[in-house]
Structures are given as structure tokens and as C-alpha cells.
Amino acid sequence: MLAYLRSVVLMRERIPSFREYPFNLPAVAAMDGLTFHPKVTYIVGENGMGKSTLLEAIAAALGFNPEGGTMNFSFATEETHSRLYEYIRTVRGVRKPRDGFFFRAESYYNVASEVDALEREIPGLYDSYGGKSLHAQSHGESFFATFLHRFRGSGLYIMDEPEAALSPFRQMALLRRIHDLVQEDSQFIISTHSPIVMAYPDSVIYKLTPEGVEESSLEETDHYMITKEFVNNRGAMLRELFADDEE
Secondary structure, three states, rough: OOOOEEEEEEOOOOOOOOOOOOOHHHHHHHOOEEEEEEEEEEEEEEOOOOHHHHHHHHHHHHHHOOOOOOOOOOOOOOOOOOHHHEEEEEEEOOOOEEEEEEHHHHHHHHHHHHHHHHHHHHHHHHHHHHHHHHHHHHEEEEHHHHHHHHHHOEEEEEEHHHHHHHHHHHHHHHHHHHHHHOOOOEEEEEEEOOOOHHHHOEEEEEEEEEEEEEEEOOOOOOHHHHHHHHOHHHHHHHHHHHHOOOO
16 A cells, blocks of 8 residues: 655755744654655654644645645634644655545534535535534534544545544544555544554554654553553552652
8 A cells, every 4th residue: 555645844944943833842843754654654742742733734734724624625713723834845645545634623613613514505515424413413423423424435534633522432443443444545644642543553653752753662652651550550550649749
């Protein structure tokens, strides 16, 4: 399988100053570029490392709406995306995807509202999202309706924290859906905090740290290690967590 998006390159020579946001984010300041796995690439790290900013820039550089949706979505609730996309060059594969979607949990409400607006203009659009308004479904159901119905295969799917409204069981179901779509010639780039979601075996994990970007295994991520330690030693961890600092 050949990647639709092979890599991105940060055009460092054009950046006006690495002292300004978003160029002062550690992962951005230390990055030359990223090479993507043809199936699944994960971008992980602690809050504030720039995962969402980087994913947003990659999506916008490809032509997706910064708030999410397909390349045909042109709405703008509020212009809050960074300028990083202007300094990213995409290196695409020889094949073009037939489908694509930028899914971001943070602004999914805005996407759902846009789908409602488009349904009024183009009746039948709901069929691509489970047959009814995303606002008429629970948060988790609406997320999964998009994964199940709108993601059609042979596509490039960029996902920012897709686990946000999903139970652990639903996260495993998402992992299965990712696998099915990979079998249908799809490529994923995913930012996540979930050790379940980042467990797809045929993938690469990039960990964003204060020192920059490094490749990691699932077992080497803080998400996995902390979750495993908490599950296996819950009592000891809770005692340490709730210990009186004055003792």
C-alpha cells in the first residue's frame, strides 16, 4: 500500500521568528518534517506540546477546513487556526485519495451544525452521517456515525482526539473501524491520548516532547505506562496521589 500523504516538510527558512506562537512550540521549533506510515500514523504527547496545532496545520495545508469536515466544507465559525499551515509543504504520493475528512473533537459541534445547514440545501446529506442530524444523536453516537457512515474507504483521514466522546468499548470499536478502512486502502493520521486508539499494530507513533519529536513504541508512551501502572497498582498510586504534602 502506498501512502496518499508521504510526508510534510517545515519550511524553516521562511519562518519569521521561532519566538512567536506557534513556531515557539517545542515540537515545531525542533522539527524539520514528518514521514507518514502508509496505514496509520499517531501523534501523541502531553497537553501543550502542539499536537492539535500540528494536525490542524497538516489538514489546512492539504486543503481541509481548519474546523473540520471535508475539503468541500468552507464554513468558518471563528478564525482561530494558526499560521503554521502556511509554512508546511506536503509531499503527496502518486495516488490520490477518493475520500477524505478532517475530524477534530474540539470543533465537532460546528461541523454538525454545518451538516444541518447543508442538509437544508442538499436533502439526503444526512445519509452520509447515519440518516439523521448529528445533533439528534448523543455525543458518542454522533462521533461514531461519522466514522461508520461518512468514512467510505480509499481515503485520507486526519483525526484529532477521536476518543473524546467514546467509552473504552467504543474506542475498541473505532480501532476495528480503522482496521476495516485500512483494508479498504485508507490512510490515517491521528492525534490521541488513548492507549487503546493508539494500539493499531501496523503504524508509527511520533511522540512530541519538550526536546522535539521522537519515534516511540506504544509501551514507551506515557499514556500506556501511566494507565498500566494505575490499573495494576491503583491503591498505591491513589495513596501517593492523595498523600498530605506536609507529612
